[in-house]
Amino acid sequence: MSFSYLTHLHCPKCLQTYPSDKIQQLCECGSPLLADYDLESLKRQWKPSDLAGRPNDLWRYHELLPVSSPEHIVSLGEGMTPLLPMDRIGLDMGIERLWMKDEGIIPTGSFKARGAAVGVSKAKELGVQELAMPTNGNAGAAWSLYAARAGMRASIVMPVGAPLITRNECAISGANLNLVNGLISDAGKMVGQAVNEHRLFDASTLKEPYRIEGKKTMGLEIAEQMGWELPDVILYPTGGGVGLIGIYKALHELAVLGWIPDRLPRLVAVQAEGCAPIVKAWEEGKPESQFWPDSSTAAFGINVPKALGDFLVLEAVYKTNGCAVSITDAELLREQGTIARLEGAFVCPEGAATFSAARKLRESGWIKDGETVVALNTGSGIKYPETVQVEAPVLQPQDRMVRL
Numbered sequence: 001m002s003f004s005y006l007t008h009l010h011c012p013k014c015l016q017t018y019p020s021d022k023i024q025q026l027c028e029c030g031s032p033l034l035a036d037y038d039l040e041s042l043k044r045q046w047k048p049s050d051l052a053g054r055p056n057d058l059w060r061y062h063e064l065l066p067v068s069s070p071e072h073i074v075s076l077g078e079g080m081t082p083l084l085p086m087d088r089i090g091l092d093m094g095i096e097r098l099w100m101k102d103e104g105i106i107p108t109g110s111f112k113a114r115g116a117a118v119g120v121s122k123a124k125e126l127g128v129q130e131l132a133m134p135t136n137g138n139a140g141a142a143w144s145l146y147a148a149r150a151g152m153r154a155s156i157v158m159p160v161g162a163p164l165i166t167r168n169e170c171a172i173s174g175a176n177l178n179l180v181n182g183l184i185s186d187a188g189k190m191v192g193q194a195v196n197e198h199r200l201f202d203a204s205t206l207k208e209p210y211r212i213e214g215k216k217t218m219g220l221e222i223a224e225q226m227g228w229e230l231p232d233v234i235l236y237p238t239g240g241g242v243g244l245i246g247i248y249k250a251l252h253e254l255a256v257l258g259w260i261p262d263r264l265p266r267l268v269a270v271q272a273e274g275c276a277p278i279v280k281a282w283e284e285g286k287p288e289s290q291f292w293p294d295s296s297t298a299a300f301g302i303n304v305p306k307a308l309g310d311f312l313v314l315e316a317v318y319k320t321n322g323c324a325v326s327i328t329d330a331e332l333l334r335e336q337g338t339i340a341r342l343e344g345a346f347v348c349p350e351g352a353a354t355f356s357a358a359r360k361l362r363e364s365g366w367i368k369d370g371e372t373v374v375a376l377n378t379g380s381g382i383k384y385p386e387t388v389q390v391e392a393p394v395l396q397p398q399d400r401m402v403r404l
C-alpha cells in the first residue's frame, strides 16, 4: 500500500488537471485546485478497522492526505480533537443531541493548525523554502509556527485589528510580520505583489491546494468519532470557508469508499451580520458571492468580505440541502457567555456564532425534533481575551470577600 493515494489536482471550474508532484497554485483560469485520490484502489485496500492502533492525530488518515512520504510530515501533534456532548446548552435551545467538535484544544489553539500542518508538510515535500500569506490572525500564527518547525521562512501580513496574541505568535516564531491598516483583502493584495516580485510560495487561502486537505480531517474525525454514522446537521463559522469545503470533500470521499451512508449531513454556513456575503448569495440562490463592503464583526476570523472559494462553499450548502445564517455580534457574544456558564467551555466568538445559529434554526423549525447536530468551535476563547468584559470587586488584603 502507498502512504498517500494522491493522484493529481483538478480545477472544479474548468476541469483542467495538473500534476501533484510539483508546486501548484491556482488554475490558469483563476480557480482554486482540488486534490484527487485513487479512491477505487483505496476502497479495495483500506477499511475502517485499519485505523485501530494508529496515532491519535490527523495523520492517521494519511492515505487520504497529500504527503507522499512520512519523513516530510511536520507535526506538533494536531488532530483528533474532542467531540463533546453539550447536553445543558442543548436543552436550553431544545436540541436533544447537540455536540461540539472542539478545535480549541489543538496546537496554536485554533483549527488553522490542521491546514498549516498539511500545507506546510506538502510544501516542504515539494521543496518550498519561503511562503507568504495574508491572514485574519489565527492562520498566520499557525503557518508561522509550522513553518518554523519545518525550517521554512514565512512572511505574514495581517490587519492591525487582528487578535493581538496572533501577532505575538507570528513574531516569536521568527516570521517576517507586517501589519496593515485595513482588511484581509488589503493584506492579500500586498502578499500578491510580494509573491510576484520575490517569487515566493503563495499560501493564501485556497491559492495552494493542500490547506483544504488538512481541514478535511475535521470531517473524517467527526465521522470516525460518531462510529461512521453521521449527524443530521453540521454548523460551521464561515469566513474563507475552507473548513466547510473540506468537511464536504471528506464526507464525499468517505461515501465513495463506502464507509458512511450516502445521505450527507445538511451543512450550515454561519456568518456575522456585519460580513455575510455567503448568506446573501444563498438567500438569492446565486452560485457566487459579491464583495461585502465595510465589513465588520467581533468574530474576527470570519471577517472575509469575498472568499475565493465562495462557489465551493455554496455548492456544499446547496448539495446537502443546508443553509446559510447570519448572527449579530450581540447574539454571538451573549451565546459565548451562555456556553461558558452552562458547559464550562470558553469558545472563540466564531465558535459561539455556530451555537447562536443552531438556536435560531431550532426556533424556526429548520432543525427538527430529535436531530443530531454538531457545532464546530474553531478555536479557544483564550485567544480573544478582549471579547469578555469583566466586572469584579477589587479588595484590599484586610477586606472580606464579596459574595454576590
Ligand SMILES: [Zn+2]
Pocket (backbone or CB within 6 Å): 011, 012, 013, 014, 015, 016, 027, 028, 029, 030, 031
Ligand atoms: Zn480552471
